[in-house]
Every structure is written in structure tokens, then in C-alpha cells.
Amino acid sequence: MSDITIVDIAKQAGVSIKTVSRVINREEGVGPATRARVEDLIEKLGYRPNVSARSLSSRRSYLIGVVFMRVGAYHYVGEVQVGAMRACRRAGYHMVIEQVDDPGQARGPGLEQALKAGRFDGLVLPPPVCDDPEILAIIEAQGLSYVRVAPDRDFGRSPYVFMDDQQAAHDMTARLWDLGHRRIGFIDGPADHGSARRRREGYMTAMAERGVRVKPEWIAGGDFMPLSGLEAGDRLLGLPEPPTAIFAANDSMAMGVLSAASKRGLSVPADLSVVGFDDGPLAESSWPGLTTVHQPIAEMAEAAAEMLIEGFGDPRFRSRTAARQLDYHIVERGSSTSR
Amino acid sequence: MSDITIVDIAKQAGVSIKTVSRVINREEGVGPATRARVEDLIEKLGYRPNVSARSLSSRRSYLIGVVFMRVGAYHYVGEVQVGAMRACRRAGYHMVIEQVDDPGQARGPGLEQALKAGRFDGLVLPPPVCDDPEILAIIEAQGLSYVRVAPDRDFGRSPYVFMDDQQAAHDMTARLWDLGHRRIGFIDGPADHGSARRRREGYMTAMAERGVRVKPEWIAGGDFMPLSGLEAGDRLLGLPEPPTAIFAANDSMAMGVLSAASKRGLSVPADLSVVGFDDGPLAESSWPGLTTVHQPIAEMAEAAAEMLIEGFGDPRFRSRTAARQLDYHIVERGSSTSR
DNA sequence: CCACGATACGACAACGTTGTCTATGACGTT
DNA sequence: AACGTCATAGACAACGTTGTCGTATCGTGG
Known part of the structure; x- marks a missing residue:
């Protein structure tokens, strides 16, 4: 178990915990020498900030949720997860998945409770969830930010990612x-x-x-x-x-x-x-x-998660309606040929 | 956003926050009348404990991780997730997924960091992750408890779920x-x-x-x-x-x-x-x-998550090697007939 | 050489829970 | 009547981080 905390780093570096905190969060106000020393120590001791403490204090959870429905094949959802995960890893976020239509789980209350308890920073919504008015309403009622992947309609309702x-x-x-x-x-x-x-x-x-x-x-x-x-x-x-x-x-x-x-x-x-x-x-x-x-399903989800993570720095983001378009390509296999 | 805390409940119920905490965690030492009053209030105000605060204090994260590899079809992983999610929801846990072989993510350090930062209470390991010595070593080094789903070998190394x-x-x-x-x-x-x-x-x-x-x-x-x-x-x-x-x-x-x-x-x-x-x-x-x-992939994963969650109450569980067997069945479709 | 604004850093109080320890009655026993 | 025992409950200090604000230290212009 990782038992080293910010205090340990601070002690060994001979600085206050606040300074270590600043280094971790890439805030300014730390001299280059101090920063380097602290960074080395973090690296050396393999220190990772405690997510719980962090989010308790900062009111950010560092958690991105992916809400999906169990529909048809898993391929789509799988790709979405892979893509979103890439973005999360890069930014030090974690990815929690929530499913909304498991038999016996009322989609309403079940989702609502999960969202409340989960304290997500943001949600990635692949189809068909991204086009479900009921679900969107619940999410919006919680004041959560979300980005939709390849939505079918309601463009402009929220940020989204799509292909043509x-x-x-x-x-x-x-x-x-x-x-x-x-x-x-x-x-x-x-x-x-x-x-x-x-x-x-x-x-x-x-x-x-x-x-x-x-x-x-x-x-x-x-x-x-x-x-x-x-x-x-x-x-x-x-x-x-x-x-x-x-x-x-x-x-x-x-x-x-x-x-x-x-x-x-x-x-x-x-x-x-x-x-x-x-x-x-x-x-x-x-x-x-x-x-x-x-x-480009994975890429769309990745972009969606990225937009969320970037957006947290800028609260105005929530009300904006950004869109990001990604490229498709045609894959030539054996089933077509010239006549 | 859910802004009500345990303090609000306590105030309105005219009890201390500790008593509310006891009610939430189903601890004993609370009179039936008090318990009912608090429960009603929780229900009425739609209070949900803050997961971060909770896990910071209790050193439990209420997070179950599912570690998987992106291999072949998503179906298997999908079923695993669905099953594990069922168990998590029932117990008020959340499910975080971690992937170990995304190109560019060194499986070693990447996973290690994610596990450290994630503070998982336990991990569900479906194949082929459950049979990867390198990955198991990393997990064990972190002192995390885990349950394997349908492992191929090393029975007895850890608790597992299987079918015959x-x-x-x-x-x-x-x-x-x-x-x-x-x-x-x-x-x-x-x-x-x-x-x-x-x-x-x-x-x-x-x-x-x-x-x-x-x-x-x-x-x-x-x-x-x-x-x-x-x-x-x-x-x-x-x-x-x-x-x-x-x-x-x-x-x-x-x-x-x-x-x-x-x-x-x-x-x-x-x-x-x-x-x-x-x-x-x-x-x-x-x-x-x-x-x-x-x-019964989903069922096996569900059982695995269940074992983990149950086990947290009993620390001795970690060193035990439990196994749970689930039933298969034959699905008769059109490809076979009598001769 | 002094005043002054940056720059770099620290002290300390949150954040919302749980764990530990202690206090208060009510009740039964001697 | 005095004493333990039990059930119930509260006070208070963690937990590990970030936010706010205060304070040295330094370089710079007058």
C-alpha cells in the first residue's frame, strides 16, 4: 500500500506541504530549483496523491463517468471505454462506468443515486444514452457537465463529438x-x-x-x-x-x-x-x-473525455456548446470489387 | 448538486453526526426510534454520503476495479462489467475499469500508478489478466485483494470463481x-x-x-x-x-x-x-x-465482486483462498440435430 | 540606501466523514 | 442504597489534500 503522503515528500524536501501541492498541481509560485527537487522526490518515492483527500478538499473528484446502455453488441461501448480511458489516464483521471438499463434497476432513481454518490466531474454519453431525454434530464438536474458522442439530435443542447x-x-x-x-x-x-x-x-x-x-x-x-x-x-x-x-x-x-x-x-x-x-x-x-x-468511436470518446477534462479549468465551458468533428475512413476488404 | 451533508441531517434530527453515521453504516448502538427518525430524514432530504470524505476517513474507497486487456472481442469484457456492476450497485460501490495493454501504456508502471492512485478496495480479474504473472505480481505488491474469474492456472493463489x-x-x-x-x-x-x-x-x-x-x-x-x-x-x-x-x-x-x-x-x-x-x-x-x-460470464463476475465486497468486512478473507463454482448450460440452436 | 512590488513560500483552516474514547441514564443485583 | 452493566449517544481528533491569506526575501528604480 502506498503509505507515503504529501507530508513525507514535504519533510524530505524541506518544504511545506503547500509547496508540494503546488508542484503537483503545476501551480506557479515555486522556484525552479525547489520544483525540481520536489519532483525528483515524488518520482523517487513513487508518491501518488490520495484521490479522496484531494477531491474532498478541492470538490473535484477526478472521476469521469461513462454512462451506457447494454444494447446489442458490446463493441461500441468497448471502443468508447477504451477511448475515454486513454484521455483519463493522460490527465490522471479515473473512469467509472455506469449502466442504465440493467433489468431491475429503475433507470431513473438508480442512475440518479449513482450520479449523486459518484460525484463525477463529468460524463461521457455515447449513443443511445446521449439521445435519451429522460436520462439527459436527470443528468442536467444534477448540474453535471457532459459531452455527447455522436448524438442523433438536439445538437446545441450540449457539447458533443461527431463524425459526418x-x-x-x-x-x-x-x-x-x-x-x-x-x-x-x-x-x-x-x-x-x-x-x-x-x-x-x-x-x-x-x-x-x-x-x-x-x-x-x-x-x-x-x-x-x-x-x-x-x-x-x-x-x-x-x-x-x-x-x-x-x-x-x-x-x-x-x-x-x-x-x-x-x-x-x-x-x-x-x-x-x-x-x-x-x-x-x-x-x-x-x-x-x-x-x-x-x-472513429474510440477517438470520439477520447475527444469527449478530453473536452470534459479541459473544460473543468474553465467553468464557462458548461454553458458553451462546443462540437468536435472527427474523421472516418473507408476500410477496403474483400466484399467489394470492380464490375 | 447535493449540498446536504451529515451535519444537516444531524441538526434536523437533533442528534450528533456520529449517530447519523451509525445509521448510515448500519452500526449498532442506535435506538429504534432514533434510527427511524434519521432514516426518514435521509430519505426526505435525499442525502447521500460524500464518497471522498468517507473513504478518506475510513480508508475504504468503495471502489471495485475491473482490470482487463483489450483482447479480441469486447463481449467477454462487457459481460464481466455488467455482472460486476450488478454486485457493485447492490452494495453501493462504484466500478472503475482499468485497461492494461493500450498501446503506449507500459503495462507495468501504467497499471501500478493507476492502482496506487485509484485506491481500490478490490479488483475483479477476468481472463487473460487473471493468469498474467506480471500483473498479478504488481497487484499483490500493492497489497490489494482480488478475485479471479475463470482462471487458467494457479488455483489456490487467490480466491476465484469458475465453471466446470x-x-x-x-x-x-x-x-x-x-x-x-x-x-x-x-x-x-x-x-x-x-x-x-x-x-x-x-x-x-x-x-x-x-x-x-x-x-x-x-x-x-x-x-x-x-x-x-x-x-x-x-x-x-x-x-x-x-x-x-x-x-x-x-x-x-x-x-x-x-x-x-x-x-x-x-x-x-x-x-x-x-x-x-x-x-x-x-x-x-x-x-x-x-x-x-x-x-455464465456475467454471473461469475458478479460473484467475484460480491466476494470482494463481502470480504472487506472480514480482513482474514485476504489470505483465504475461496472458490465459487457457477453453472453452465447448453443452448440448443439450429446447428445440431439428430443423425 | 530606502521604499516598493514581485516572487517564493508557509501557517492554518477547511472539506465531510469515520474511529476512538468517554458520558449519561436506565435497570437489575446484592 | 450502593454498585456494576448495558444500551445509547456525543465530543473530538484523525484522514490527506487544497484554498486563503499572510510573510519573508529579493531585485529594482528613485
């Missing part, structure tokens, strides 16, 4: 076009899903720019689940003039399309190119590997 | 037998992997019990990755007398077997039964769904 779904879908469509595809099908996500809408917009725009009138039957409805991808793919491939490439609004549905193709004896990518969106775990492990848009 | 891999594999094999399969192939995991070894043992024992001499060529080597499953499956299916059922030591490899079967034009489960082990996300989303052994 529409532009990404546009690029992907353009890439298929450049590969020689002309009949490009699209599998849509849920109607109320902002990202899905933006992805469809991107597809539509790219097609329009190239002078193509997208036939209504080229767009098949889906719900982001694999089964819906299979059904939608089946419908598209059953058309009199089936598309030569299918762009699914997420990877799961693209996987469904792969199944649909295989059911019809079509081989991918020879007979059909299939591309997705997300670059989740499926994309890499499927065979053939899925060409897809890589979402 | 061997028995599960035995059961699964028996089930295939009961479905009429006689030539049952097995795809092994990495040689140095304890669970893999136990699973193979289970398979062997079940076969032996039924008087079958397992031919060496029925067992194909694998490394838990999908590709190795594909190759191993290909080898098994290429035998003069191919197995009618293949039991892969994990789901990923079972997925590979599905691909191998499809490459050969065999349909699952009509021509070949395929079963896996883990019940990860792949098992449900594959087509056909994979019959597999469900590992």
Missing part, C-alpha cells in the same frame, strides 16, 4: 460508382434514427450528383439487425434488374446481405459487391471481409 | 452422442490454454465412457480463431470417414467450421452438426444459430 455520416456514405457510394457499379442498392436503417437518415442522404446525394435517378425499389427498409439485412437483400436481389452492389447502412445488415447472396448462389464479390457501415467486429471476421466505413 | 469446463464439454459430447452421432470430431484450442485442455478432457472422457476409441485424426488443432476453425474443419471433413458432428472448443472456431462446411456444399445441420463453446455474440447471430455451451 452523410459525407461518409457519400464517399462510399462514390467509391462503388468508381468501381463501375451503376445499379447500387441501399438498405436503410430505422426511420427514427438520425445517423441512418444521414447515411441515406449521403447515398442519395452521391447518386444524384452522378445523374442517376434512384429507383424506389433500390432502397429497402431495414432495422439495423442482420435478419432485416437478409430480407432486404433478398428483395433487392429478386428484382428483375438486381443491383450489382448493395450498400447497407450498417455492418450487421451487410452480413445479412452476404447470407442472402449465398442463399441465391451468388458469390461475393464476383457477382455482387456488398459494403457496410461501422467497421464493427463482424466486418473483419466475416468471409469475405466487409468493405465498410470505419467510425 | 470439463463437465460442460462432457455434457455437450454426450448430447451429440444421444442425438445419434458416433464419429464426433473435436477442434482443440491453444495448447497452453487451460480451459481448452479441460474441454478436450471432457470430450475425451465422454467418448471413452461410451467405449469409443477416439482416433487421433478426429482431433484437429486450432487456436480459438475463426480461420483455424475453417482449416481444422476442412481437414476433418476431408477424412475418408468424416465425422457427422464437430465440436469446436469455442464459438469462433465453430463459425469457421460452418464456413468449411458451406465451402464443401454440406448443409448444417442436415449433413453435419456443429457445436461450439462460449455462447458469445456470434453464436446467436450466425445462421444457423450455433448450439453451444453458455458460460
